[in-house]
Amino acid sequence: MRTVIFDLDGTLADTSADLIAAANSCFRDLGYGVVLDPVADARTAFRGGKAMLRLGFSRVLAGYNDADVDAQYQPFIDAYAESIDVHTRLYDGAAEAIDGLRTAGYAVGICTNKPESLADRLLVSLGVRDMFGSMIGAKTVGVSKPDPKPYIAAVEEAGGTLSQSYLVGDTETDRATARAAGVSCALVTFGPDGEGVKSLEPEALLHSYAFLSQVTAELIG
Structure with a gap:
């Protein structure tokens, strides 16, 4: 067939706006506030959760590493699951x-x-x-x-x-x-x-x- x-x-x-919102929730919880923009960073959103987290950390945490990204991946997934279809x-x-x-x-x-x-x-x-x-x-x-x-x-x-x-x-x-x-x-x-x-x-x-x-x-x- x-x-x-x-x-x-x-x-x-x-799905970019909801993905960005989930990533931003992680950064807010870490005390960094809103780090990613739903329009300007939409391209990164379509490359996955870890890509968004890496981009965000690159803006707020000098010398961040994979452990920082990995630690936030499950919180990102949880936040996204709670608000998967808002936008x-x-x-x-x-x-x-x-x-x-x-x-x-x-x-x-x-x-x-x-x-x-x-x-x-x-x-x-x-x-x-x-x-x-x-x-x-x-x-x-x-x-x-x-x-x-x-x-x-x-x-x-x-x-x-x-x-x-x-x-x-x-x-x-x-x-x-x-x-x-x-x-x-x-x-x-x-x-x-x-x-x-x-x-x-x-x-x-x-x-x-x-x-x-x-x-x-x-x-x-």
Whole structure:
């Protein structure tokens, strides 16, 4: 079965503000106040919790190390879980476009580096969890993107065929994952990196979800 696998943060949904808020809660508890900006630092938010913590610590703690970051990772996860959908929204047209793929006979799934339980909770909250035939999160299969194993697992769980699949993402991690799995990649241009994703040389660019059907036909028929 032809299959389309989606990244979550920065691809299906703009989660940056809630991620930044969770990281800032850690810094407030440490006495540093609000360190990260939900707009200016959105690009870092889509690169994971530890990336945000590193950025914040680089601004307030000279000589910080991995132990400082690691100590705040679970508090970050806990804060994010409590307020996972305050500002988060699906990108315009995403739900309709994905429903169109399903109606046309494609399998669809999720491959994200967000912990699976949080990704599942968020999609339920957004009302779209039932659309996806697979949900593979960080360490679901023991490793995370850009290792190809999570992507391959997402295709298989959705009932698809690897050679007839492709990945929709937004960062260099997604580009590298697709390359490692030997499949095509479409990168969205409506995330923080904008048209800058062209430099990653994906097989396709997705300028809005209005073009998802067209891009899918071009990549896997």
